[in-house]
Amino acid sequence: MIEVTFTLNGSPTTVQVDDTERLLDTLRDRLALPGTKEGCGEGECGSCTVYVDGLPANACLIPTFQVKGRGVETVESLDPARLAPLHESGATQCGACTPGVALTALWILDQPELLKTHSLRELMAGNLCRCTGYNGIIEGIRKGLTEQAAREGRD
Amino acid sequence: MKRFEGLEKLTGRTLFIDDLPLENCLWGATVRSPAARGTIRQVRVPNHLEGSGLVLVDHRDLPGPNVVSLITDDWPILAAETVRHRYEPVMLVAAESRAAARRAAAQIEVVVDPLPAALDFRQTPTAEQIQVGDDNVLKQLKIERGEVDEALAAAPIVVEGEYETGAQEHVYLEPQGMAAWLDGEVVVVHGSLQCPYYVESALTRALDLPAERVRVIQAATGGGFGGKEDFPSIVAIHAALLAIKAQRPIKLIYDRGEDMAATTKRHPAWIRHRTGLSEEGQILAHDIEVVLDGGAYVTLSPVVLSRGMIHAAGPYACDHVRIRGRAMMTNSVPFGAFRGFGAPQTLFAIERHMDVIAKQIGVDPVKLRRLNLLTDGQATATGQVIDDGTDRQQVLSRALDLSRFTYKRSQHTAFNAEHAYLRRGIGLACFFHGAGFTGSGERAMKSLLHVAGLADGRVEVLSASTEIGQGTTTIFTQIAADQLRLDPEQILIAQPDTWRVPDNGPTVASRTTMVVGRLIERACDNLRERVGLDAAATGTELQAALVAWHEEHPDEELLGSARYQQPPGIEWDDETYRGDAYSAYGWATYVAEVEVDLRTYTARVIDFVAVQEIGKVLNETLARGQIQGGVVQGIGWALLEECRWQEGGMANHQLTNYIIPTSDDVPSIRVAFLENPYPHGGQGAKGIGELPLDGPAPAIFNAVAAATGVDPRVLPLVPERLMELIEQ
Numbered sequence: 001m002i003e004v005t006f007t008l009n010g011s012p013t014t015v016q017v018d019d020t021e022r023l024l025d026t027l028r029d030r031l032a033l034p035g036t037k038e039g040c041g042e043g044e045c046g047s048c049t050v051y052v053d054g055l056p057a058n059a060c061l062i063p064t065f066q067v068k069g070r071g072v073e074t075v076e077s078l079d080p081a082r083l084a085p086l087h088e089s090g091a092t093q094c095g096a097c098t099p100g101v102a103l104t105a106l107w108i109l110d111q112p113e114l115l116k117t118h119s120l121r122e123l124m125a126g127n128l129c130r131c132t133g134y135n136g137i138i139e140g141i142r143k144g145l146t147e148q149a150a151r152e153g154r155d
Numbered sequence: 156m157k158r159f160e161g162l163e164k165l166t167g168r169t170l171f172i173d174d175l176p177l178e179n180c181l182w183g184a185t186v187r188s189p190a191a192r193g194t195i196r197q198v199r200v201p202n203h204l205e206g207s208g209l210v211l212v213d214h215r216d217l218p219g220p221n222v223v224s225l226i227t228d229d230w231p232i233l234a235a236e237t238v239r240h241r242y243e244p245v246m247l248v249a250a251e252s253r254a255a256a257r258r259a260a261a262q263i264e265v266v267v268d269p270l271p272a273a274l275d276f277r278q279t280p281t282a283e284q285i286q287v288g289d290d291n292v293l294k295q296l297k298i299e300r301g302e303v304d305e306a307l308a309a310a311p312i313v314v315e316g317e318y319e320t321g322a323q324e325h326v327y328l329e330p331q332g333m334a335a336w337l338d339g340e341v342v343v344v345h346g347s348l349q350c351p352y353y354v355e356s357a358l359t360r361a362l363d364l365p366a367e368r369v370r371v372i373q374a375a376t377g378g379g380f381g382g383k384e385d386f387p388s389i390v391a392i393h394a395a396l397l398a399i400k401a402q403r404p405i406k407l408i409y410d411r412g413e414d415m416a417a418t419t420k421r422h423p424a425w426i427r428h429r430t431g432l433s434e435e436g437q438i439l440a441h442d443i444e445v446v447l448d449g450g451a452y453v454t455l456s457p458v459v460l461s462r463g464m465i466h467a468a469g470p471y472a473c474d475h476v477r478i479r480g481r482a483m484m485t486n487s488v489p490f491g492a493f494r495g496f497g498a499p500q501t502l503f504a505i506e507r508h509m510d511v512i513a514k515q516i517g518v519d520p521v522k523l524r525r526l527n528l529l530t531d532g533q534a535t536a537t538g539q540v541i542d543d544g545t546d547r548q549q550v551l552s553r554a555l556d557l558s559r560f561t562y563k564r565s566q567h568t569a570f571n572a573e574h575a576y577l578r579r580g581i582g583l584a585c586f587f588h589g590a591g592f593t594g595s596g597e598r599a600m601k602s603l604l605h606v607a608g609l610a611d612g613r614v615e616v617l618s619a620s621t622e623i624g625q626g627t628t629t630i631f632t633q634i635a636a637d638q639l640r641l642d643p644e645q646i647l648i649a650q651p652d653t654w655r656v657p658d659n660g661p662t663v664a665s666r667t668t669m670v671v672g673r674l675i676e677r678a679c680d681n682l683r684e685r686v687g688l689d690a691a692a693t694g695t696e697l698q699a700a701l702v703a704w705h706e707e708h709p710d711e712e713l714l715g716s717a718r719y720q721q722p723p724g725i726e727w728d729d730e731t732y733r734g735d736a737y738s739a740y741g742w743a744t745y746v747a748e749v750e751v752d753l754r755t756y757t758a759r760v761i762d763f764v765a766v767q768e769i770g771k772v773l774n775e776t777l778a779r780g781q782i783q784g785g786v787v788q789g790i791g792w793a794l795l796e797e798c799r800w801q802e803g804g805m806a807n808h809q810l811t812n813y814i815i816p817t818s819d820d821v822p823s824i825r826v827a828f829l830e831n832p833y834p835h836g837g838q839g840a841k842g843i844g845e846l847p848l849d850g851p852a853p854a855i856f857n858a859v860a861a862a863t864g865v866d867p868r869v870l871p872l873v874p875e876r877l878m879e880l881i882e883q
Contacts, residue, residue, distance in 0.1 A: 034174035035167025037377075039328045040411040044810035047328055075167030083165040087157055090776040093784065094624025095164030095171075096328035096377025102165050125819035128810070130326050130378055131624045133783030134818040136776070 006067045008033075009077040017064045024048045024059040027074060035075035035099050039128070046127035049100035050074050056107050056126070075099035082106055085143035090136030097129045105141045112145055156643060156774060159629040160622070172332045172346045172374040173408045180334070181210065182253040183397045183407035184260035186246035187417060188238035191274065191486040191803030192286075193267035195236060198246055201262050209259055210249035210401040217396065219363035223388045225353075227293075227453040230489065232361055232392050238267060239286065240451035240488050241804030242417040244389070249397045249405055272486035274803055276448035277425050280483075291484040293449040294457040298464055298732045300538055301475030306440035310431025314512045318428075318504035320852070320870040322448075322798040323421035323791075324805070325493060326815050329377020330414040331386060335394035336404035338370070342395050345372045348387035349379045350661035351619050355653045357388035358395060366653075373651040379623040380788070381492035384663050385454050386418045415808035419491025420798065422459055422482070423448040424500035426467070428508045431475075436518040438473045438527050441536070445480035445501060450489035456482040459490075461593055463497025465736045466849075468536040469505040470547065470587040471527040476536045487803040492663065494785065495848035498588055499792070503870060506584040506853030510860060520857065521560070524551065524585050539735045545768045545831045547742050551585055553827060554744035554766040558583075563748060567862070578751045579761075582857025584850045585744045589737025590842025591666045594727035597719055597738070602659035604674040606635060606682050608713040610705035612698035614639060614682070615647040617655060617714075620671045621662045622648075625844060626777040633773060634672050634837050638679040640694040659719075665842025668773060669739065672837015674717045682715025722835040739833050739841045743767035745786070745850030749858040756878040758859050760790055762822055767846060768829040771839030778843060783824040785847025791816045793852035797871050 005014040008031065017026050024041075027033045027050070039047030041060050048059040051073040083102055091105070092098040104127050108114060114123060120138050129137060163169050186198070200211065214221050214233040223230045234245045245265045250256040273284040273291055280291045287293060307313060333346030342362060348354055348371075355371045362369065371391070376383060394407040409417070424447050431440035445464055449456035464480045513520040528547045534540050555561065560581060567579045591597050605617040616635050622628045628648045636643045649656055659671050683692055686700035704713055727734040748762040765782050772778045795814045799806045807813045832839030856867050865880040 028174075032176075034170060037167075037171070037329070038173070038410070039330075040810040042411075042809060042811055045328065045411075078166060080162055080166050083162065086165055087161040088776075090158070090780040092158065092161050092164040093626070093780060094328065094378040095160070095169045095375065098164045098169075099167035102167070119819070121818040125817040128326075128328065128815060128817060130328055130380070130788065130815065131784045132780055133785070133787035133824050134821060135783045135824055136780055138818065138823070 002065055004064055004068050006069060007071040009073055019065070021064045022060055023050070023062040023064045023067060026064040027059060033074050033076055037096055037099060039097060044128065045097065046100040046104065047097050049103045049127065051103065051107070056104050075103055078102060078106060082109070085147060086140035089140035089143055090132065091140040093131030097127060101127045101129060101137055105137065108141055109144050109148060156629055156633050158626060158777065159632055169375045171329050171377055172334055175334065175374065177334050177404045177406055180404040180406050181249040181251060181401050182256040183247055183249045183394060183405050184256035185244050185393065186248065186260045186263045186265060188234060188241055188243040188245055188265055188267060190238060190267040190269050191241050191272040192239055193237065193269040195234060195238060195245065195265060196268050197266040199264040199266060204259055204262060210397060212247040212396045212400050213245070216400055217361060219361045223357045223392070225385055225454050226457055230452040230454060232389065240486050241802060242488060244393065247393050247397050249401050272803055273484065274486060276423065276446060276483040276485050287484040293453050293482040293484050294460055295481045296461055296464055296732060298476065298478040298536055300536065303440050303442055303475045303477040306475035307429065307431040307442060310439045311434055312432040312516055314430050314432065314515050316428045316508045316511050316868070318426045318507055318868050320424045320500045320503055322423045322490065323493060323796050324415050324798060324813060325380045325382030327378030327380060327382055330409040330411055331390050331418060332408035333387065333390045333394040334404065334406050335391070335398040337398060337402065341368050341370055342399070343370045343372070344391045344395055346374050346387065346391065347376045347383060348373055349383040349621055349623055349663065351651045351653050352658045353384070353661055354388050354391045358391055361392045362395060371653045373621050376621060376623045380494045381496065381663065382418060383623065384492040384661060386491065412809050415813065416805055417488065419454060419489050421493035422456065422490040422497065422500065426501060426504035428504060430508065430512060432512065432516065436512070436516055436523045436526055438471055440475040441468050441473050441477065443467045443478045445478065447482040448485055448490055449482035450485060450487050452489045454489045454491045456490065458593065459497040463501040465537055465589065465593065466498040467501035467505060469502065470529050470585055470742065472529050472533040478536060487800065488805070494788065495845045498845065499789070499848045499852065502586045502849040503852045506586060507856050507868065510582065510857040511866065520583065521555065528585060535736070537736045538733050543739070543831065545742050550742050550766055550768050550829055551744045553829065554583065554746050554764055557766065557825060557827060558746035558748070558762065558764040560746060576753045578753065578862040579748065580858045580860070580862025581746065581748045582854050582861055583744060583746045584853040584857065586849045587740045587742050588665065588846040588849055590739050590741060591670050591737060592664050593736055594729055597670060598721045600660045600719065602670065602674060602719040603657040603716065604659045604671065604678050605657055605714045605716050606675065606678045608682050608686065608701040608704065608715070610702065612701050613645045613647060614641065615649055616675060617649045617657060618671060619651050619656045619659050620667045621651050623662065625781060626774065627667055629777060630668050630672065630773055631675060634675045635679055637838065638676045639683065639697055641697070642694070645698070665844040665846065668840045669836035669842045670719065672840060673835060674719065676837060677717035678715045681717060685713065685715055738835060739770065741767055741769045741841050741843060741846045743846055743850055745854045747851065747854035747858045749855060749862055751859060751862050753881065756874040756881060758794055758872060758877060760822055760855060764825045765847060765850065766827045766829065768831055769843045769846070770833035770836050770841035771830055772828050773838050773840050778828065779826045781843050782826045782847045786824045786851050787816050787821050789848045789851030790821055790855065793855045793870055794872055795820070797873050
């Protein structure tokens with residue numbers, strides 16, 4: 001076992017983990033944060049997306065010791081008000097891929113400049129969804145971007 | 156109305172079975188067959204595992220018969236003497252952690268003396284490969300109408316064609332999983348499932364317990380698509396057996412690799428058409444043969460075959476039709492329920508065949524379909540006279556308009572001449588999908604549903620229909636609220652639990668909104684009558700009456716109920732396969748535009764239009780989501796998703812090399828609805844869940860043919876296959 005200290009959803013956290021333990025299991029099994037889901041366990045589906053130092057990453061591919069001293073944020077830290085456009089557009093159906101989708105979607109909303117070099121569909125391609133066909137997700141992000149731009153225009 | 160549980164899902168607060176804490180639980184894992192077929196000589200448990208506190212279960216621990224029966228008594232819960240497919244469960248283990256259980260299972264060796272396996276459903280089995288009857292045929296069916304041989308002989312043109320489709324894995328994002336524990340004398344199973352009463356009946360039989368000693372509760376379920384119709388019974392029994400043996404709660408959760416290797420999939424199919432036509436292209440006779448790969452056990456193959464065959468002649472009029480079908484036993488994982496249930500396979504064949512005919516006789520593919528589409532008063536292959544008032548020509552016209560079909564076609568000629576490596580094409584498919592159970596299925600099911608009037612004036616819908624992502628909770632809330640004139644906040648939907656909800660049938664066959672939705676309306680009416688109100692009562696009056704009733708009848712339950720009644724005029728004969736196969740059909744035309752890259756041999760869908768008539772649309776966002784999700788699953792089946800088989804087992808049972816579409820692989824799916832309310836469906840709705848799987852594959856194949864001039868007939872059209880066609 002090793003001791004790892006990092007910032008989790010804004011709070012300093014210290015946890016004893018197995019040397020080879022995945023961040024996904026540390027979050028779910030030791031820290032009682034089941035919002036992060038395991039969809040494939042090999043970095044293909046994005047259901048286990050978390051932010052590491054603000055960037056989306058697959059928690060199933062990260063050994064927990066690697067987040068020592070870093071900031072980790074999970075779906076539990078998201079502001080529900082910011083998810084309203086995704087709710088309205090039908091971005092969630094069964095809900096299994098959804099926490100990961102929500103994290104990537106809000107990351108795009110926080111970095112709209114990414115859209116100068118990437119398409120929305122390209123940026124979302126790391127999160128597999130088997131229910132929506134992606135329209136609801138893409139429309140929700142677009143709606144969020146529009147609302148955000150309107151708010152910023154007003155401020 | 157917005158999705159009822161949408162925000163809970165978006166914020167990660169929805170807890171699936173693997174997310175729920177289970178005090179003092181052990182973790183289960185499954186030991187599986189390494190061989191496609193053989194005799195189990197020995198199960199070797201290493202010495203260090205014996206007496207290590209590990210819980211072991213095999214077939215001898217079953218109190219009841221070793222079988223899960225969906226149609227036939229042949230699907231073993233744990234293999235005893237023989238195995239019939241790779242990854243067949245043989246032994247169960249439970250240990251203190253998930254990792255310890257999986258480690259132990261991996262160390263237990265099943266030694267199998269191999270026997271000759273039947274691995275290709277298209278080939279007649281050799282004598283050594285026979286395992287069922289004298290021919291490995293699991294089920295045989297025939298639909299026949301008119302004088303087919305005479306009509307074919309007299310037809311001026313006969314066009315033949317063979318078509319093939321591969322297996323498809325469901326890839327619900329939440330893998331299979333169950334928890335089981337003992338509550339006194341009662342076995343409780345809680346988990347990811349579509350059909351609580353299927354699981355209940357499998358458990359009572361396998362455990363030899365009366366229904367009152369078994370309780371099945373659905374947990375939040377992360378997708379199903381049919382994959383959680385049949386297989387959860389196996390997982391539930393496994394978890395319960397471990398819980399009984401260990402006398403401790405058990406969690407049995409599959410990871411993705413195990414789920415993809417061991418669970419059911421869409422049936423591979425081979426379909427042959429012989430079509431007699433007039434010079435103009437009018438269909439005079441159909442002779443169709445459908446062969447499905449059923450896999451190792453019967454599971455649901457007979458009904459998949461039947462639905463496939465009923466849809467095999469497409470939405471076209473023809474007086475002389477013969478459709479012969481069989482499902483073959485092979486030594487691969489059992490093929491089972493998957494959204495569309497046989498119809499995507501047969502509709503792929505007929506709709507690709509229509510374009511093959513059009514090319515061969517020199518008729519425009521749109522004109523060929525217009526000439527043959529069913530009009531009211533004409534009959535389907537089973538002799539069902541269609542008379543629903545839907546203008547099927549209008550469905551087709553709308554799809555052509557929205558996709559700018561004719562304009563695009565002319566543009567593509569120029570585009571293809573200008574580009575060295577890129578080829579564009581556009582293709583269409585006209586199709587239909589029967590909603591609800593086939594034939595007399597709904598009448599036999601006798602679905603029962605309750606709505607409870609509560610003491611605080613709220614109303615609770617008690618139904619076994621499950622929310623698996625498709626929106627059951629939202630639609631049921633909407634229907635009950637509308638029917639009773641109540642605010643949606645005043646409606647509760649019970650979590651499906653066999654101790655609380657009656658059996659209103661499984662969540663399958665595009666039946667929930669149409670069939671069960673109608674039961675909710677009628678049960679709501681019944682509730683209102685029970686408190687002495689008529690249909691004119693306002694929500695406020697109803698709530699006051701519910702409160703008053705409970706004051707007069709303390710501690711009593713107030714239920715409004717409804718049992719399924721077949722719409723009038725429905726006749727079906729199970730023996731001859733003649734009559735009204737479904738009480739209602741959705742009608743659709745889908746158009747795909749593709750771009751083929753001749754350097755990489757990849758075909759990409761660059762535009763997709765889905766037009767359908769589905770009765771009344773009850774919730775635009777949910778209905779669109781169903782169509783878009785189904786279309787993208789269909790695009791995956793057509794172009795990307797290939798199960799690679801090795802000795803009867805899926806070799807690529809992981810998402811790294813079984814490729815499902817990402818957001819970047821598909822275009823925006825453009826959806827339009829035509830509404831012709833169906834009087835016997837919930838608020839006028841017809842079923843839509845499965846319809847969108849039927850159209851994408853043939854539309855895409857027709858578009859690839861138009862783009863490249865090749866004649867693709869085998870699905871999926873992965874680059875390797877397209878390369879062979881183009882280079883030939």
